[in-house]
Amino acid sequence: MNSDYLLLTIFLAVAIVFPLIPLAMAWAWARLFSPAKPGKDKQSSYECGIESTGPAQVQFQSHYYLYALVFLVFDVETVFLMPFAAAFLKLPVSAFLALMVFLLLLVEGLVWAWAKGILAWK
């Protein structure tokens, strides 16, 4: 029984070590042969352009997140709808009712989100 996992263990070890080797070599090369020598002209804009001013961090609009959430829900709903649609003609009425319940639940969620003003950009 142990031999089944022995192979896996070896594989795991190799899998971990294998990518580490080039990374380690790159790091070692950078450390030993190409140390950083920053200079003013090296950091300036490529080809042309204005020098950047101000901090790079732009405040994230949390509203994007809310839209993404609502989108994700309906996207997954669509995923569920697709096989249902494909097999629609062969399914009994009860399946249709069940999926209608599912749809209506999500529609109520959309109505709720709409009424609460989540979909309005503020």
Next chain:
Amino acid sequence: MLTALLPESLLVVTALVVLGLGVSMPKARTTSTAITLLGGFLAAAALLLFPIDGNFLHGMVVLDPIARIFKLVILALGLIAAVFASESFPETHFAESLALILFGTVGMMLLTGTEDLLMIFLALELTSIPLYVLAAFNKTSRASAEAGLKYFLIGSVSAAFLLYGLSLIYGVTGSTNLLAISRATADPLLTAGIVLTLAGFAFKVAAVPFQLWAPDVYEGAPTAAAALVASGSKVAGIFILVKLLIAGLGHWSGAAGWGQFLPGWAPVLALMAAASILLGNITALVQSNVKRLLAYSAIAHGGYLLLGLSSARAETLPAVLFYVIVYALTTAGAFGVVAIVEKQSGGSRLDDFNGLAKSSPGLALCLLVFFISLAGIPPLAGFFGKFYLFSAAMENPSMLWIVILAIAMNAVSLYYYLIVLKHAFVLPACGDIRPAGSPASRVLVAALALAVLALGLTPNLLLSHLGKHAPAKVASLNTENFSR
């Protein structure tokens, strides 16, 4: 099959109605609460009037008398949280909080009625996610946001562990049904699966070393949410853990006795129990916030429950189930008192309880009942629960080591409960206190105190039902290898 899930369906419909109400009439808080309670009572009526037993959807929905008792208890706990919600949740989005409580309750009820790994995970998530949101519900409080975030992050990680463990178990045994799993053969990978699954459930029960979320969540979350977390999710978590360990993994229980070690999940549970009892009680000694104190007390009580489970005998099952119900009712009541006091004094630190006996003697008396029951002093239910639990665990005399620890730490725990009661009964109030709290909350707190007293004086009210149905359930799960 539809009638099997009738109570849960009724609750979902109620939640949707309340959501609709919240959108159309945001100020109607009492109406929302009333509709929630109405829906809850209808669901309870459905549960009692249509006692269906059976196995539906290949074990995804399994109903038997024990499951029905627990569904009823969880429903009651959800409604209790809904009543206390009016004290603790902010006025904006109030109906949404009720809807979330209902959804969480549905999840917990589904959790008690299943014997399938997939359904377990689904119900667990349905329980947890509303609770994550409820913990963060108070938008004006930084502590609430911290509570919600910590609960969500740690909960998600533990859900990941749980899912990985469940999938490993599925991979080894080839089935998601607990009964089919119990007939599988052992495998080292199964051990990994069991350990990971236990890690996921230990989070739910707040056992060491998966307890880091509990103090911050209990302290920061709105008190009604903390009440639901403390009572409901513990009951559901313990029940499904019992089912999983007995029905599914009974063959690999091992033994946790002193000098009788056998590898399995019982020693793991015993170690977690011992650590929880120690950490929970000792850390609670130095707390100055009552909600945080109740969190550490919850950790300790999780330890006592796991102690009962770790003895891995069928006789301890009625004791564990009895104690978790008693503990849930007591904690829900305690949090109710805290919610009312928070409204009165503006906080839940020890000093906010000063002079409670003078300003609200009835409330102080209820607080006495709840805390003394948690400390395990007769004639209250908490004492009998602990007594029964320890007696049942001692059926295996080699469990003496952990019973000694539990009884010793239980004696220590009286100290911190008395400190809270000292502030309520002995120390004079700092300033004027105007009694607050809606009549419904006060009546509910009193009813819970009476229930704790009644269960302490006549535990047979609950014990007869558990004692009648639990052994039958165990026998039906065909686990002759389980009890030693």
Next chain:
Amino acid sequence: MILTATFLSAFAGAGLILLLPERSAALARWIALLAALAGLGFATVAFLDFDSAGPHFQFLTNIPWIPQLGISFSTGADGISLVMLVLTGLIAVTGVLFSWNVTHRTRAFFAFFLTIIGGVYGVFQSFDLFLLFVFYEIVIIPKYFLIAAWGSTNREYGAMKLTMYSVAGSALVLLVMVAAYAASGAHSFDLFTLADPSKAHFAPGFQAWAFPVMFLGFAVLAGIWPLHTWAPTGHVAAPTAVSMLLAGVVMKLGSYSALRVAMTLFPAGLDQWRLPIAILATAGIVLGALVALAQKDLKFTVGYSSIAHMGFVLLGLMTLNLAGLGGSVLQMFSHGIIGGLLFAVVGRMIYDRTHTRDIAELGRMNLTKVLPFAAFTFTVASVASMGLPGFSGFIAEFTILKGSWTSLPWLLIPTGIGVVITVAFTLRALQRTFFASSEASTYTHPLDPITLPEKLGAVILMAATLAAGLFPSVLLDPILRSFQSPLMHQLLK
């Protein structure tokens, strides 16, 4: 049923008092007095009704309570129980009388007081281990509140220390109870069943650890040396009625339960641990007396004297012969009365008026002239405490010493020394407090005269100890006869 009425009347009284509105606080005292009198009445009627030629255990009640664990509501009484029940009644009534002046949160005070009384009544009549433990624990929590809220010196610390010690002792008892349930094989908590060797058997190895743990657990409440340090601090911190309760009956809960439960269940363990416990008891007598001799505070003196007297009780228990055991139970009664009386004088009569317990300061107040009744009562109590013939203490201690001579003769030497030291510190306290100065009082404020309730209470207690001293057979006969029952007889060697 009459036995159940004792604790039911106490609990009913407590419940009734809690329902009183705020302004009827004075009514609370009367309800408490009525409840206490009712309890005393029931206990006395039961004592008188006890058929001395009939079965050993009478007034039996057995109602199944929790069949899953073999727990039943099983109560009854034999001579020992009845003596302790009468003691409880006396202490309850006099405790209420000596608390007549409590004006701060009266209702809560008497409600807690009656709850303790109810619990104590319950312990003395229980013959089911679980039931006994339930009553035993009911006593713990009200003690904390009574001391912390109505006490005096260092009350919060004293209350917590007392409660934690009590709970620690109870934890030890609970541990053995839980272990014994599984180990006996009888699946019952009925004392008669468990103590019957034919029905329940405890392996000698089990008894070797179970007995000392359970005995010490109970003996913590009895003030066994060296686990006694809660008692002086707690007694001093407590208000008068609670000190009377503590010294009067609560400490007896420990020794009674040790006798009734620990010693009967584990005879083999008792054999092994008998001598060490007897030595600890004797140490309590001597060291308690020595420390009392060094006290400057009158209440501390009385507190340590309680330790010394309880040492006698425990010594008597370990003699394992009729004289010693009978004397031990009589000493429980006797010291209950005398201890109650001593604390009543020190707390209610003296401290409530003079607000000091310092012996030197009190000596300068010429209390014999200002409070003659208090002086008289304290003299009678001291004399009884010293073991003067004519009072109950003499009979009890003499019988214990006789029993000790038969089975533990070497311990008589330190015990005798302890008796002498007891006389010394009692006389010292009496003389220095009341008979120190013959000149006029230096205390300029007039002291309130002794009120009628205090006089009534003092007279009751003094009469009790005198009656028991002059007619000891009234109590000793039932006590000694109860050791003939199969349950208790197995103790005798």
